[in-house]
């Protein structure tokens with residue numbers, strides 16, 4: 001299976017190991033993986049802040065880069081939902097629209113791709129520790145992905161999995177929201193952290209680096225020992 | 240089917256804090272009413288003048304020493320003076336109001352009261368106890384069936400005001416604590432006669 | 435001080451974010467309502483019924499109605515007229531208020547009892563009536579509490595949600611001169627006593643409406659306390675003030691909405707009372723108001739109707755579920771928004787009821803988690819509407835200058851992979867945006883791009 005990686009800009013700049021691990025996992029399960037080098041960002045930050053013209057430009061660029069791919073896989077629910085759901089809100093020329101329609105059927109978030117398309121529930125990872133799972137908002141509500149990550153996490157040897165109370169409550173990131181309303185965002189993140197602490201987990205796993213960056217930001221500020229972990233990092237452990 | 244609907248109605252009514260009883264005859268309705276009234280220490284009650292109660296008006300009076308007025312009586316009492324005022328006054332002082340419900344709604348435990356001259360809206364609203372009587376063959380599945388039936392039986396358009404009553408008056412405006420009897424009845428009883 | 439204007443949203447938020455007491459009360463209340471709601475939805479499915487299908491049905495009903503609003507309004511008016519209900523159209527708040535004042539004057543009104551109505555809050559009717567020397571009493575317990583406190587509602591279905599029982603106890607003893615108690619049952623009993631007296635003396639009752647049924651000319655009012663029934667039956671005149679979007683074509687369709695509304699609003703299958711008001715009293719024996727006047731308010735609604743991207747906001751049946759479920763609302767409560775309609779739906783409505791310029795920040799006060807769209811009984815895509823309002827604010831250049839410049843730079847960086855990779859070091863400037871509250875992560879030593887280019891990735895992992 002030929003796959004093109006889409007590595008969101010946050011991952012690219014701050015957490016490249018998430019990209020590397022995504023690559024590793026996909027290789028491990030027998031895919032041919034490539035990385036179209038000209039890619040930058042899907043345009044979500046601009047779109048979410050209201051700068052649609054800028055988002056449109058990047059959407060076109062994105063569609064050009066990926067429209068010929070067999071599969072496009074990204075370690076992010078948020079960026080995949082941008083393409084799958086929110087690109088429809090942009091005013092794209094009709095030739096782009098038809099390419100987009102096709103692309104929407106080929107782009108997947110990593111865990112969804114593994115479980116639903118490749119029918120893999122165990123990637124052969126090993127990790128020892130107590131883990132809980134936070135549902136990233138767009139992953140859960142826009143892409144309706146909730147079952148797949150849990151299947152994969154539960155099959156990692158050595159993992160003790162605990163459910164997180166209010167796992168579907170927003171961590172308070174919201175991109176531009178956390179910049180415009182930092183105190184409010186931090187209250188929401190602290191609520192999340194309280195639940196994480198109460199779960200007794202040592203690690204909180206999620207499918208989006210943006211949420212994790214936000215949660216980790218407050219965890220560190222608090223001096224907590226709990227760490228965040230992208231699902232790709234977990235699934236690549238020991239493989 | 241009818242039994243099923245009735246059971247469902249009773250369950251839902253109890254769930255919203257209403258009380259349910261079944262009467263096998265009209266006489267038994269009176270007995271139940273009297274029992275409720277004396278249990279609650281009531282002295283006065285006002286009875287709807289809906290035709291359903293025609294045969295009941297005179298029966299059972301005095302049995303428990305409770306004064307039961309009918310709407311008609313209040314109307315004739317008023318004579319030339321202000322009827323509405325008298326009605327308000329009477330119903331504000333009375334302990335219980337007894338209504339007839341055209342339908343009962345199984346899904347929600349609601350009673351459908353058509354407010355008319357023989358049973359004005361105040362009757363199920365001003366007294367602290369509301370007693371509603373209906374027939375077992377008048378239980379419908381849900382609100383949409385109730386509304387449909389009201390229309391086909393020409394009750395909807397002909398009435399100025401129809402009320403679906405589900406349990407006693409309630410509020411949760413103070414820290415979400417449920418309190419009954421905030422403005423209307425504290426207690427709601429529904430008596431269903433087997434028909 | 436919390437400012438009663440959406441223009442102060444940011445300042446309000448800053449202040450309220452620190453109020454842990456308020457947060458505790460509001461979270462407790464909203465979670466309780468939400469859990470009752472979700473229990474009922476679960477039960478609904480367990481009875482073999484499909485809640486999702488019901489929501490879809492309701493969405494279609496609202497869509498059809500709003501898309502053909504004028505037709506249904508004409509239908510409604512015809513039937514109101516047939517039933518003897520008077521109708522007036524008010525373009526904006528001041529027109530609505532002056533209609534009401536004129537009517538009250540004509541009827542020599544001294545005392546008005548009101549049952550809960552957000553539309554009258556929207557047009558600030560109480561202030562106007564009081565100015566005109568009329569005694570106005572709110573009769574819904576929550577509204578009564580708010581009126582005594584001289585505040586505005588903080589939630590559209592639970593106006594006093596932000597108050598603790600102690601707050602209310604103190605308020606009652608201060609304003610009503612009753613001995614202090616914080617027992618909700620006793621407090622409620624006091625309110626009953628005080629308000630019953632007012633009901634019996636009132637000249638006019640003013641209410642809102644939950645639905646207006648076009649095919650029958652019916653005003654539908656939903657409530658739990660009985661205060662709406664009292665307000666609409668005891669006085670001789672009943673004035674209904676409501677928005678034009680409240681129309682529902684048929685009785686059958688009303689039944690569908692009636693199933694969704696209480697479950698979503700308070701976690702009840704049905705409220706204690708649903709009143710279907712068809713006509714004024716025809717004879718004195720009816721013992722109801724001899725006159726009913728309905729005022730249909732536009733006040734920005736037609737503007738919403740014209741904007742395809744936010745039109746769905748008019749589908750709203752004002753259940754308040756989107757507020758209960760919103761993490762932002764749960765944290766800051768309703769007053770922070772400085773608007774009559776707080777929370778997610780409020781952030782869409784407010785720019786059209788006031789101006790976009792003063793209320794543009796509201797749409798940004800959402801983390802876009804989408805919980806609101808997911809819970810909304812009529813499936814309004816709230817998320818999408820919020821995004822559109824943001825883009826509208828950008829289009830109008832209402833966003834900060836620096837932000838616009840930053841996005842210009844950002845776009846240049848993102849357009850071209852070489853600039854993008856070169857611009858890496860600029861990202862360090864993001865740090866201060868968070869640093870008061872959170873630790874911003876360090877940039878990776880090498881980006882994925884770099885690692886890929888250098889062959890790091892495929893060499894090691896092939």
Ligand code: SF4
Pocket residue numbers: 698749750751752753754755756757779806809810811812813814816
């Ligand atoms: S937008 Fe939807 S959830 Fe929010 S109040 Fe309106 S109907 Fe309820």
